[in-house]
Amino acid sequence: MSDTFLPGDPPIPLKLRRSARAKRISLRISQLDGRVTLTMPKRLAAREALAFAQSKEPWIRQHLEARGADVTVGLGTELPLGGRLVQVVPGRGRSVQLGRDEIAVPGPEDRVGKRLGAYLREVARDRLASACDDYAARLGHSYSRITMRDTRSRWGSCTSDGALMFSWRLIMTPPEVLDYVAAHEVAHLAEMNHSPAFWAGVERIYGPYKEPRNWLRTEGNALHRFRF
Known part of the structure; x- marks a missing residue:
């Protein structure tokens, strides 16, 4: 599997995957991480697969937009917890404190996401x-x-x-x-x-x-x- 990009604004990362069993070119967008995988027959020229991806560019961008961008968790992030949205705010002391609408995470700002994940x-x-x-x-x-x-x-x-x-x-x-x-x-x-x-x-x-x-x-x- 190799990496390339579909030109545009912004460029879209593509994973090129050759398969001996593939009889045609196919596209798959992972709903988990937004990865776009282009699978093609083993002996097909890469330029033909990329041309196929370019012809599907509007469809790819539409699905990526519907999925939404990844969120790096830090101070100010709103995330679901127990079925409701809470905002990550600075905490005091040594322990994470969960309130009704906020979750307070103490410690350095660049460690908030990691500490919250562990909690x-x-x-x-x-x-x-x-x-x-x-x-x-x-x-x-x-x-x-x-x-x-x-x-x-x-x-x-x-x-x-x-x-x-x-x-x-x-x-x-x-x-x-x-x-x-x-x-x-x-x-x-x-x-x-x-x-x-x-x-x-x-x-x-x-x-x-x-x-x-x-x-x-x-x-x-x-x-x-x-x-x-």
Whole structure:
């Protein structure tokens, strides 16, 4: 895979990817990080692929604009937390303090994003552990451990030995969405599939789940725009 740019104002970074299986040129825009990937047959000249990308420039720019730019988190940033917007403000003392509409982060300004990210990971772990304890008790199955990661392809997972993994960015979602993901992964302790029995288990321990599931599908990717 190589890098190039589509000319314009501003230029658009492109990832050129050759594939022996590709029979035609295709474009993909990642909703997670805005990366534009141009896939082409292995023996096709790069100039032909770039000409194809130029012909699709209006479409590419429209989709990138709809996605929105990435946000580097710092003082003054507004970000979602628990389903509401809070503003990052300077803090005092040693600990991060969460208020109704603000979150106060102490320390040097250039460390605010990193410190806030670490704080949110801890809050997410506590919140998800509490939810998983509750749903595991309802299900009648126990899990072995919980880990937090900054995953891009999934919000959670469950292994055959009962280990649960979650994206810490779930703390940015409305509470009912975080609870749904916790229940979803806990339900896998009984059913390691997405069979009707699995979904019946989710509904039994959580309740109706379509709304939070749809929220993740339509709004979840935007949470990856925030760079800590």
